[in-house]
Amino acid sequence: MSHDIRTERLHLRPFAEQDAKALLDILGDTEVNTFLPMFPLKHLEEAEAYLHKKLAALRSGESLLYDAVCMKGSDVPVGYVHVSGAGSHDLGYGLRKAFWHRGLCTEACQAIIDRLRRDGLPYVTATHDVNNPRSGNVMQAIGMKYRYSYRELWLPKNIPVVFRMYQLNLDGQEERIYDEYRNKYPHFIEEL
Incomplete structure (x- = not known):
């Protein structure tokens, strides 16, 4: 999916x-x-290998999208947005710490959602x-709905994590709930 998206700031x-x-500047930051x-990525060669793998996943269809988020007027990435080609169509995003708390992830993700729709x-x-409730705030801000929570031993970090799963049905079929995670892991519904 070749494209170029411009928003008010991005x-x-x-x-x-x-x-x-x-x-490397984005994914090498421990925070x-x-x-x-x-x-965290540790050196340029590792970042090059990681990026090469991500671009190969795009070509193979394993990923639908892996976009650089740049500030308007600059071509230097300060963040990323990706969408998996797997059944989950998982949306992920991140920014360099210097760009946090400005609504930029929400702005970038909304533009991507509009494109995917x-x-x-x-x-x-x-x-x-x-x-990481701030990530959930981004999901809510772009119209995603909480569906369920689940517990997973998160690899490769090998830590137990409770995840909240959000979903946005772009075709109007609101009853659809992606259930791979709740079928695979212990799950429950939280009162949010």
Whole structure:
């Protein structure tokens, strides 16, 4: 899915191989990485390999989208948004710490949701660690609905995590609930 999306403050575009240094700046920060399913990137070669793998996943259809989030007027990524090509159509996002608390993830994700709706994707899901409620705030702000929570031993960090699963049905079929996680892990409904 080749595209170029502009919002009031942002420019979203597919990542390219030359973005490895910027990706290292994002994913190498231990605080940014706290709630990611990977360890922080440590050096440029590791970032290049990671980016190469992500771009290969796009080509194979394993990922639907892996976009660089740039500030308008700049081509340097300060964050990312991705959507999995797997059945979950999992939406993920992150920003360099210097860009937190400005509503930029919400703005980027809303632009991506608008694009996915136009492209005919039926739904997206997203999960967040209960200890990362700000990520859940982004999900709610873009119209996602809480469906259930589940417990998972999160690898490779090998820590137990309670995740909240959110979903947005883009085709109007509100009764649809993606159930892979609740079928695989102990799950429950929280009063939020």
